[in-house]
Amino acid sequence: QVQLVESGGGLVQAGGSLRLSCAASGDTFSRYVMGWFRQAPGKEREFVAAISRSDGSTYYADSAKGRFTISRDNAKNTVTLQMNNLKPEATDVYYCAAAKSYYSARYYYTDTDYDSWGQGTQVTVSS
Numbered sequence: 001q002v003q004l005v006e007s008g009g010g011l012v013q014a015g016g017s018l019r020l021s022c023a024a025s026g027d028t029f030s031r032y033v034m035g036w037f038r039q040a041p042g043k044e045r046e047f048v049a050a051i052s053r054s055d056g057s058t059y060y061a062d063s064a065k066g067r068f069t070i071s072r073d074n075a076k077n078t079v080t081l082q083m084n085n086l087k088p089e090a091t092d093v094y095y096c097a098a099a100k101s102y103y104s105a106r107y108y109y110t111d112t113d114y115d116s117w118g119q120g121t122q123v124t125v126s127s
Contacts, residue, residue, distance in 0.1 A: 002029070012086055
């Protein structure tokens with residue numbers, strides 16, 4: 001198992017940027033596909049982005065393309081989500097997730113595919 005802790009959320013004006021970070025521990029980080037999801041109260045988790053174990057392949061939800069960038073540093077056991085040009089509809093709790101797999105990030109867009117989750121970090125975008 002891998003333990004995940006998110007950070008970097010907060011309040012930002014529309015059009016601004018935030019950089020979310022997720023620190024992993026307890027297992028070999030490079031064995032996992034990493035993803036970011038969002039969830040509003042009473043709603044299902046929604047896919048945002050995923051990144052493959054080592055080759056840098058990424059996969060994004062349509063709403064994230066062109067504005068969000070997922071990256072990872074296997075030497076530091078971290079994955080990040082750079083969020084630019086934020087809009088009020090991006091307001092949500094964002095979760096880091098890990099899936100132990102050899103396969104590409106493009107196959108990991110469903111929450112049930114992931115094994116471990118962080119505690120979440122709140123992102124609020126004001127208009």
